[in-house]
Amino acid sequence: MxxxxxxxxxxxxxxxxxxxRYTAQGSAVTTFRVASGRAWKSSDGSQHDDTEWFRVVAWDKLGEICNQYLTKGTRVYVEGRLQTRKWQDQNGQDRYSTEVIANDMIILSSRQDRPSGGNDYEAPMEDEIPAPVPTRRAAPAPAAAPAAAPRPANGSSRAAAPATRAPSRNVPQAIDNDEDLPF
Structure with a gap:
């Protein structure tokens, strides 16, 4: 299928x-509206602008992040799925609402372009950054004792230096300035 x-x-x-707001079960739910605009020229050469409004719903941790860091005017990228809900109004008429259920959000506005609202991110102090957790690896099989160290092919008497492993790429790094922030 x-x-x-x-x-x-x-x-x-x-x-x-x-x-x-929070549900009765304690889950955070944040709603906001995003205006997405487009511009085009008609066949007669006149410029047209169109704006489409989207209602976005973010749940749990993403909802808390959206509430903490987003403000009116902030430019964002939102990824999610469409969902249409149906309900009846006070007159018994069926009403529908289509919304984007967000599963990812990226702030596109730079810090200078964002409206100030007191939601500034504070980088953790260097001693607050958690140390990397070592990964567990299988122990190598015991090797037979070497009879003699191998000689290099070029005839020199120096033994080859042991290969060193490059540092892991996923080790947390200190944030030097605001431009290093991912949002």
């Missing part, structure tokens, strides 16, 4: 500050 795909990727600016 073939898999279906429901994926939304959009960029735009927040129309208002996010609103966060």
């Amino acid at each position: 073939a898999k279906d795909l429901n994926k939304v990727m959009l960029t735009g600016h927040l129309g208002a500050d996010p609103e966060m």
